[in-house]
Amino acid sequence: MKVLIIHAHPEPQSFSSALKTVAVKTFIEDGHEVQVSDLYAMGFNPVASAADFGERANPDYCVYALEQRHGIKTATISADIQQELAKLLQCDLLVLNFPLFWFSTPAILKGWIDRVLASGAVYGGTRFYDRGGLRGKRALVSVTLGGQQHMFGQDAIHGPFESMLRHLLQGTLAYTGLEVLPPFVGWHVPYIAHEARVEILEKWRDRIRSLEGETPLSFPSLNDFDERLYPLKNKVQQETE
Amino acid sequence: MKVLIIHAHPEPQSFSSALKTVAVKTFIEDGHEVQVSDLYAMGFNPVASAADFGERANPDYCVYALEQRHGIKTATISADIQQELAKLLQCDLLVLNFPLFWFSTPAILKGWIDRVLASGAVYGGTRFYDRGGLRGKRALVSVTLGGQQHMFGQDAIHGPFESMLRHLLQGTLAYTGLEVLPPFVGWHVPYIAHEARVEILEKWRDRIRSLEGETPLSFPSLNDFDERLYPLKNKVQQETE
Numbered sequence: 001m002k003v004l005i006i007h008a009h010p011e012p013q014s015f016s017s018a019l020k021t022v023a024v025k026t027f028i029e030d031g032h033e034v035q036v037s038d039l040y041a042m043g044f045n046p047v048a049s050a051a052d053f054g055e056r057a058n059p060d061y062c063v064y065a066l067e068q069r070h071g072i073k074t075a076t077i078s079a080d081i082q083q084e085l086a087k088l089l090q091c092d093l094l095v096l097n098f099p100l101f102w103f104s105t106p107a108i109l110k111g112w113i114d115r116v117l118a119s120g121a122v123y124g125g126t127r128f129y130d131r132g133g134l135r136g137k138r139a140l141v142s143v144t145l146g147g148q149q150h151m152f153g154q155d156a157i158h159g160p161f162e163s164m165l166r167h168l169l170q171g172t173l174a175y176t177g178l179e180v181l182p183p184f185v186g187w188h189v190p191y192i193a194h195e196a197r198v199e200i201l202e203k204w205r206d207r208i209r210s211l212e213g214e215t216p217l218s219f220p221s222l223n224d225f226d227e228r229l230y231p232l233k234n235k236v237q238q239e240t241e
Numbered sequence: 242m243k244v245l246i247i248h249a250h251p252e253p254q255s256f257s258s259a260l261k262t263v264a265v266k267t268f269i270e271d272g273h274e275v276q277v278s279d280l281y282a283m284g285f286n287p288v289a290s291a292a293d294f295g296e297r298a299n300p301d302y303c304v305y306a307l308e309q310r311h312g313i314k315t316a317t318i319s320a321d322i323q324q325e326l327a328k329l330l331q332c333d334l335l336v337l338n339f340p341l342f343w344f345s346t347p348a349i350l351k352g353w354i355d356r357v358l359a360s361g362a363v364y365g366g367t368r369f370y371d372r373g374g375l376r377g378k379r380a381l382v383s384v385t386l387g388g389q390q391h392m393f394g395q396d397a398i399h400g401p402f403e404s405m406l407r408h409l410l411q412g413t414l415a416y417t418g419l420e421v422l423p424p425f426v427g428w429h430v431p432y433i434a435h436e437a438r439v440e441i442l443e444k445w446r447d448r449i450r451s452l453e454g455e456t457p458l459s460f461p462s463l464n465d466f467d468e469r470l471y472p473l474k475n476k477v478q479q480e481t482e
Contacts, residue, residue: 010290011303046287046348049251062252063431064342065387101305101355103412104345107287111348129398146306148470155472157370157461164412167405171344190304220398229389231396 001032004091008039008098008109015189015197016144020097022201023142026208035087039108045080046111052078069120077118084116093138093211094178096168099189100145103164113172122176130221132177138216139178141168142204144186161185162217170219179216242273245332249280249339249350256430256438257385261338263442264383267449276328280349286321287352293319310361318359325357334379334452335419337409340430341386344405354413363417371462373418379457380419382409383445385427402426403458411460420457 005023009016020036027034037044050062054077057070071077077085088094098109105113117123122133152161162169165183173180184207186200224232246264250257261277268275278285291303295318298311312318318326329335339350346354358364363374393402403410406424414421425448427441465473 010288010305013302040288040290046352047251047281048342048347048349049281061254064251066431099305101289102351102358102416103408104351106289107348107352107355108289110343110345110351111287114342114348117343151470155474157463157466157470157472158412159407159461163404164408166400167344167408171399171405175343190307220400222398225398229392229398231398233396 001027001092002090003027003032003034003093003095004087005034005036005095005097006039006109006112007036008096008106008112010040010106012041014099014144015186015200016097016099018197018201019142019144019186019204022204023095023097023208026205030209035091037084037087037112039112044108044112046108046114048111048114052081052115054078065119065124068118069124072118072120081115081118084112085118085121088116088134089121091137093140094134094173095140095142096173097142098144100143100147103158104168117172117176126222126227128175128177128222129219130177130223132175135177135179137178138181138211139173140181140211141165141173141183142186143183144189146188146190148188149185169217174217174219180219181211181214181216242268242333243331244268244273244275244334244336245328246275246277246336246338247280247350247353248277249337249347249353251281251347253282255340255385256427256441257338257340259438259442260383260385260427260445263445264336264338264449267446271450276332278325278328278353280353285349285353287349287355289352289355293322293356295319306360306365309359310365313359313361322356322359325353326359326362329357329375330362332378334381335375335414336381336383337414338383339385341384341388344399345409358413358417367463367468369416369418369463370460371418371464373416376418376420378419379422379452380414381422381452382406382414382424383427384424385430387429387431389429390426410458415458415460421460422452422455422457 005020007020024034024036048064053067053071055074057067098105127133151157154160158164169180184204226232246261248261265275265277289305294308294312296315298308337350339346368374392398395401399405410421425445467473
């Protein structure tokens with residue numbers, strides 16, 4: 001299995017970095033190939049802009065997704081995007097490893113998503129969800145946060161954790177066709193003792209070793225919608241009314 | 242009313258920019274004060290890092306939120322953050338105006354959130370949700386997207402729009418204590434005719450004029466949770482069991 005880890009934490013000694021290191025080590029021990037994009041270390045540019053395109057489909061007006069399609073087709077999209085995209089397209093498993101900032105990714109990782117998950121390469125037209133360009137590959141989100149587990153859930157203060165991350169799990173990863181595994185969460189990290197951190201690292205190692213047999217989360221299928229993306233059951237209802 | 246508009250679109254001639262322009266004009270016509278942070282035009286730095294702190298609480302290990310608290314207390318947090326934070330703290334209404342990128346904000350705006358919504362200034366400890374530092378102010382999200390309205394909703398392909406934006410509406414804006422108004426959405430923008438765009442601009446102008454009487458969205462209240470953030474009703478159940 002080829003694994004691509006996208007890591008984004010401003011502190012190189014962070015616990016999130018320790019999760020990244022354990023993941024690399026465990027995957028390699030188990031015979032997998034691993035690449036890491038450490039976005040802070042790379043000084044990755046997160047700002048999607050017209051400067052991403054060496055040649056423009058429309059030099060006077062930048063619709064970012066349309067320029068992405070042109071840039072992919074003509075291989076004139078910027079070199080850093082091409083490099084990341086090549087890593088992504090050859091991987092079998094994508095791991096996003098980051099600290100939760102405002103119930104989402106740090107901006108530097110959001111920028112990797114905005115720029116690298118390019119229209120024309122990983123989605124476009126009706127190529128999304130289970131027809132997305134990355135189908136056949138899997139994705140795993142591994143996050144650390146200050147909050148505790150009891151703060152998430154149906155009656156909990158923040159609601160279900162996966163609802164808070166829906167824009168990422170469904171709207172981003174599943175949207176591109178990736179099979180999304182349940183997130184791995186390091187709870188309450190800044191406030192716990194060394195032993196509790198070691199325990200999380202051990203759980204992470206075990207989790208990595210059992211990924212192969214896991215069932216991905218469930219997301220919409222285009223098979224349940226018509227070509228204009230109306231639900232098929234409503235269509236049947238409308239036709240019989 | 243003092244209004245702060247945070248605008249983030251890579252194309253200065255975009256429809257999103259037109260929404261921003263209409264908002265500025267309408268608020269001013271109605272006697273309000275308006276400030277605009279046009280993040281792309283400003284070349285705003287979205288990357289939260291140790292470089293944001295002129296003086297460090299812990300020079301050897303950067304926990305970003307803890308350094309924010311120290312940077313706020315000592316007024317040594319970087320100048321661009323201080324400037325944006327000053328605009329935010331003096332406003333009555335915050336408007337985030339942007340194109341939806343992956344069911345969320347463009348990275349440059351995510352970076353504004355990561356860096357400017359600083360711990361110690363807008364939240365911290367138990368100062369969040371209805372006890373957040375920005376309580377008494379309101380927020381409005383104004384987005385453009387390629388998708389159509391029928392693609393969102395309970396049985397629709399992407400599910401309810403506000404669920405997809407929960408990390409932003411609840412997890413970010415409401416978390417800081419802001420009263421969050423229902424989002425304004427420009428549907429299907431890249432694919433619609435001039436007349437349909439003019440219609441959206443008119444709806445936007447009308448919306449802005451009726452903001453004062455609007456009811457904000459509903460979010461959790463800390464009054465329903467104990468000091469460890471367990472739901473109070475469970476506590477009562479536990480005590481009587």
